Amino acid sequence: MTTPPWEPPLAGTExxxxxxxxxxxxxxxxxxxxxxxxxxxxTTIGPSSLxxxxxxxxxxxxxxxxxxxxxxxxxxxxDADSPYRxxxxxxxxxxxxxxxxxxxxxxxxxxxxxxxxxxDLTARLAGEGLDQLVDASDxxxxxxxxxxxxxxxxxxxxxxxxxxxxxxxxxxxxxGEDPPADWRPTSG
Numbered sequence: 001m002t003t004p005p006w007e008p009p010l011a012g013t014e015x016x017x018x019x020x021x022x023x024x025x026x027x028x029x030x031x032x033x034x035x036x037x038x039x040x041x042x043t044t045i046g047p048s049s050l051x052x053x054x055x056x057x058x059x060x061x062x063x064x065x066x067x068x069x070x071x072x073x074x075x076x077x078x079d080a081d082s083p084y085r086x087x088x089x090x091x092x093x094x095x096x097x098x099x100x101x102x103x104x105x106x107x108x109x110x111x112x113x114x115x116x117x118x119x120d121l122t123a124r125l126a127g128e129g130l131d132q133l134v135d136a137s138d139x140x141x142x143x144x145x146x147x148x149x150x151x152x153x154x155x156x157x158x159x160x161x162x163x164x165x166x167x168x169x170x171x172x173x174x175x176g177e178d179p180p181a182d183w184r185p186t187s188g
Contacts, residue, residue, distance in 0.1 A: 025157035031179035032164035063113035073135030
């Protein structure tokens, strides 16, 4: 049996397990939102206004925000081509504005953000590892470690993959803990 590329090692290093857990959550989330048209990405359940499209945009923003601002100390809107230049400063901008984006744009935004974070994380891990301090701090000069930032991202994905699981089941009945071993994204 071939091990899927997102499966963490059975016995690996701390870095392999932490990054593996994050990649497994990313793959599960991506599978939950994969292959949907605009209607599928706009589906809501119950009284919630949360959609899979909004989750795609939110997690793209979180990936880039962690990488650029919390880890690197930069500003996400510095680049003239930044998809976040339109951010209006509200806490729910990405959730509201996702309805105006095409499925192709949402998938591309998310996939691009994940690839940029992976590349940056790989480079940082090859340097000072998980113990290196990043820009995020408590305001009193105590900076967070890269380890803390990756754990925060794992927590964010854990929360939103659960949301995606419920919404996707309402869209077309797709359920399951992990993507099938041979799954690859079909959209985006």
